[in-house]
Amino acid sequence: MRKIIIGVMGPGSSASYQDKQNAFELGKLIADEGWVLLSGGRNSGVMDAVSKGAKSADGLTIGIMFDMNESKISEFVDIPIMTDMGSARNNINVLTSSVVVACGSIAPGTLSEIALAIKGGKQVVLLGQDSEAQKFLTTIGKDCVSVVANPEDAIAVVRKLLKS
Amino acid sequence: MRKIIIGVMGPGSSASYQDKQNAFELGKLIADEGWVLLSGGRNSGVMDAVSKGAKSADGLTIGIMFDMNESKISEFVDIPIMTDMGSARNNINVLTSSVVVACGSIAPGTLSEIALAIKGGKQVVLLGQDSEAQKFLTTIGKDCVSVVANPEDAIAVVRKLLKS
Amino acid sequence: MRKIIIGVMGPGSSASYQDKQNAFELGKLIADEGWVLLSGGRNSGVMDAVSKGAKSADGLTIGIMFDMNESKISEFVDIPIMTDMGSARNNINVLTSSVVVACGSIAPGTLSEIALAIKGGKQVVLLGQDSEAQKFLTTIGKDCVSVVANPEDAIAVVRKLLKS
Amino acid sequence: MRKIIIGVMGPGSSASYQDKQNAFELGKLIADEGWVLLSGGRNSGVMDAVSKGAKSADGLTIGIMFDMNESKISEFVDIPIMTDMGSARNNINVLTSSVVVACGSIAPGTLSEIALAIKGGKQVVLLGQDSEAQKFLTTIGKDCVSVVANPEDAIAVVRKLLKS
Numbered sequence: 001m002r003k004i005i006i007g008v009m010g011p012g013s014s015a016s017y018q019d020k021q022n023a024f025e026l027g028k029l030i031a032d033e034g035w036v037l038l039s040g041g042r043n044s045g046v047m048d049a050v051s052k053g054a055k056s057a058d059g060l061t062i063g064i065m066f067d068m069n070e071s072k073i074s075e076f077v078d079i080p081i082m083t084d085m086g087s088a089r090n091n092i093n094v095l096t097s098s099v100v101v102a103c104g105s106i107a108p109g110t111l112s113e114i115a116l117a118i119k120g121g122k123q124v125v126l127l128g129q130d131s132e133a134q135k136f137l138t139t140i141g142k143d144c145v146s147v148v149a150n151p152e153d154a155i156a157v158v159r160k161l162l163k164s
Numbered sequence: 165m166r167k168i169i170i171g172v173m174g175p176g177s178s179a180s181y182q183d184k185q186n187a188f189e190l191g192k193l194i195a196d197e198g199w200v201l202l203s204g205g206r207n208s209g210v211m212d213a214v215s216k217g218a219k220s221a222d223g224l225t226i227g228i229m230f231d232m233n234e235s236k237i238s239e240f241v242d243i244p245i246m247t248d249m250g251s252a253r254n255n256i257n258v259l260t261s262s263v264v265v266a267c268g269s270i271a272p273g274t275l276s277e278i279a280l281a282i283k284g285g286k287q288v289v290l291l292g293q294d295s296e297a298q299k300f301l302t303t304i305g306k307d308c309v310s311v312v313a314n315p316e317d318a319i320a321v322v323r324k325l326l327k328s
Numbered sequence: 329m330r331k332i333i334i335g336v337m338g339p340g341s342s343a344s345y346q347d348k349q350n351a352f353e354l355g356k357l358i359a360d361e362g363w364v365l366l367s368g369g370r371n372s373g374v375m376d377a378v379s380k381g382a383k384s385a386d387g388l389t390i391g392i393m394f395d396m397n398e399s400k401i402s403e404f405v406d407i408p409i410m411t412d413m414g415s416a417r418n419n420i421n422v423l424t425s426s427v428v429v430a431c432g433s434i435a436p437g438t439l440s441e442i443a444l445a446i447k448g449g450k451q452v453v454l455l456g457q458d459s460e461a462q463k464f465l466t467t468i469g470k471d472c473v474s475v476v477a478n479p480e481d482a483i484a485v486v487r488k489l490l491k492s
Numbered sequence: 493m494r495k496i497i498i499g500v501m502g503p504g505s506s507a508s509y510q511d512k513q514n515a516f517e518l519g520k521l522i523a524d525e526g527w528v529l530l531s532g533g534r535n536s537g538v539m540d541a542v543s544k545g546a547k548s549a550d551g552l553t554i555g556i557m558f559d560m561n562e563s564k565i566s567e568f569v570d571i572p573i574m575t576d577m578g579s580a581r582n583n584i585n586v587l588t589s590s591v592v593v594a595c596g597s598i599a600p601g602t603l604s605e606i607a608l609a610i611k612g613g614k615q616v617v618l619l620g621q622d623s624e625a626q627k628f629l630t631t632i633g634k635d636c637v638s639v640v641a642n643p644e645d646a647i648a649v650v651r652k653l654l655k656s
Contacts, residue, residue, distance in 0.1 A: 085580070108607045111607035112604045136628040276444045283440060
């Protein structure tokens, strides 16, 4: 009965309007596929938008929380996992996800998640970074990294990765 | 949209027949209440039985996994959170639960979870320990610990605690 | 060149005068043996006293810190390991220690460390608990638990355990 | 009595000859300054070489270990901290270090440590990466990242950072 969990990682307060639009759309499409959405769970930026998108399509949303601050939990998170272990929880984010989608411009937290995902043998899909970041990360991650142009393509790649 | 999560902690391979029967019943009753079940997620003892019970009543089940060994995930766990951090994950088990129910004879892992729950300010409900263990833990935990006689009483106490 | 590390666990602000005297003496004797002292690293109770004792005999002291709050680091800790992972760090305390000494009346944090130590296959030496706690913990821990009457006896037991 | 701890992060088995030479020299110079060396603690690549270098100058060496596998601990590590928490320990590596030096070509583990260091507000010194990696990381880390040409320059930068 194990569900498929797709992780979406991205910036909090530094997310752009486009990052959040992409995140909302990603969340919606993930829920449409019947997958569970996992994120960092906060009520800002990509984390909030992707959870909101998933809930708009009646999806199930998990947030792997940074600390015990309840006021920072997105209202669109169904299941907040309270780790109280700061950024060390980033490793749980990626190990729990079948595939990791990095959405939006690269902030240090997201960069650590991409790196930990590659280290942990996970596939990473890149959406919305600048071309230098995508080039660098593809060099580091080799066969573990795919670059896509929009949320629909991200879902298509995830679908293919889940089958392989 | 945040769901209520109830954690049930108990022994794995050292669980008795009675421990597992109580766990199954607890899981079923938790699902009947519409609560999400959280456990250590393994396919043995109380962890397996409580997840099986919750699924028998169409509940949602989370397992906070000890390591990356996929073959140890209970088939009754919907959402395995892969921590890869060994017993340190016990702290996540209790911090994520609104209330913690300890089910069955006290093994060291469960004892650590009870202690971490009290330390973390969580309420603990004790079911199925011997009277010495219950006395000792009540002394340590003071107002944070309740002792119950059967799964139905455990649920009644949890319901009351959630309201307070 | 690996050094022998002895962990001493005990209450913070709830430590009694006797607990702190025992802790100071333990720290001093551990340093006298040439062992490295490990504790929870805070500037209160057993953690502070045991580190002070070790420094009084020119020992080396490690503190496995709960959070990033620098003002809570004991001035007698040489090497604060900043985990920022709350009580989950208790598992690191015990896994890093060759032998764990629990000093003083049992608070929930110390109880979790004793339980995690037993779970992790470590030997635990109990000093200064009441007889009920010692009886309960000996039942749980079986061959992994020794009870001693004073710091000198604790050191004698640790010395024996290190040889076996 | 708190000591200054300098973290050196770098690849394990994928380290080049030059990476290991730089790491050895870094370790030696860190010990010469009276600083404590922290690394990932394994007996391969940069981790082993930097610890060996520090011991060649009578330094003190800490290894923050990935797992409980004792056979993977570098013989040049004095104090192995047994986290048993996989790559989540990378966050402890950087939070415990006053300054983080990344030595050698960028592998995913090191990349996660650089990212976590920046996220955690630590200063990072880059030695021995290709120019693309250095450019990308300087863009991400802004004022937190310095690029140096050799171990001596790394030490000079660390000395300056410690004073500021």
